[in-house]
Amino acid sequence: MDGQLILIDKPLTWTSFDVVKKLKYACKFKKIGHAGTLDPLATGLLILCTGKMTKQIDSYQAQEKEYTGTLVLGKTTPSVDLETGFDAEFAVDTLTPDAIQAAVSQLTGVIDQIPPIYSAVRVNGERLYERARRGETADNVDGGIKSRTITVSAFEVDLERFPEIDFRIVCSKGTYIRSLVRDLGLLLQNGAYLKTLRRTRIGDFRIEDADSVDGFIRKCRPIESLPA
Numbered sequence: 001m002d003g004q005l006i007l008i009d010k011p012l013t014w015t016s017f018d019v020v021k022k023l024k025y026a027c028k029f030k031k032i033g034h035a036g037t038l039d040p041l042a043t044g045l046l047i048l049c050t051g052k053m054t055k056q057i058d059s060y061q062a063q064e065k066e067y068t069g070t071l072v073l074g075k076t077t078p079s080v081d082l083e084t085g086f087d088a089e090f091a092v093d094t095l096t097p098d099a100i101q102a103a104v105s106q107l108t109g110v111i112d113q114i115p116p117i118y119s120a121v122r123v124n125g126e127r128l129y130e131r132a133r134r135g136e137t138a139d140n141v142d143g144g145i146k147s148r149t150i151t152v153s154a155f156e157v158d159l160e161r162f163p164e165i166d167f168r169i170v171c172s173k174g175t176y177i178r179s180l181v182r183d184l185g186l187l188l189q190n191g192a193y194l195k196t197l198r199r200t201r202i203g204d205f206r207i208e209d210a211d212s213v214d215g216f217i218r219k220c221r222p223i224e225s226l227p228a
Contacts, residue, residue, distance in 0.1 A: 003051025
């Protein structure tokens with residue numbers, strides 16, 4: 001086989017590379033890579049390519065993404081998710097649905113976004129998360145963290161469980177959902193962190209068509225071929 005495209009539902013706490021490594025050895029792929037990183041605390045659709053299909057990775061990475069999840073207003077963490085502990089708390093009783101919707105609107109369309117300090121972006125040859133884990137903040141990164149232009153095609157929020165807010169976001173390549181959450185808190189002169197995140201679509205590929213890691217391994221290594 002020249003190669004194949006694999007859709008996996010990435011488990012919680014696994015890195016994207018963990019999935020690549022597991023399938024590489026379990027299914028004996030000589031060449032395998034993923035098309036777009038998911039944070040360890042995110043779940044959902046991960047595209048992997050094997051063999052000659054790895055040449056298509058860039059084209060899959062460039063496709064539109066869809067995410068669902070839950071953000072929480074009133075608290076912040078340095079990583080903007082639950083990888084790190086809370087570092088600030090804000091009152092939320094003055095926040096109104098209209099104010100929240102207005103802030104969401106400002107984060108929709110073509111916008112400039114600064115990646116979070118806990119990210120794999122390289123600055124002067126070093127990953128930002130490596131600097132963050134040494135205690136550096138975005139304000140003291142040499143040369144600063146450069147913004148990038150992204151497109152948020154849809155940012156829908158459900159305020160039924162306020163201050164927890166369920167959301168659906170459709171966005172372009174390079175979008176950091178944690179940055180959208182961080183910026184929503186800043187626009188509201190408040191704070192926010194990401195509680196859960198799930199990638200549900202990449203281009204025309206949907207999470208409903210993905211296998212679990214173990215489910216795919218069972219396909220590539222039929223039961224009769226597994227050791228007793």
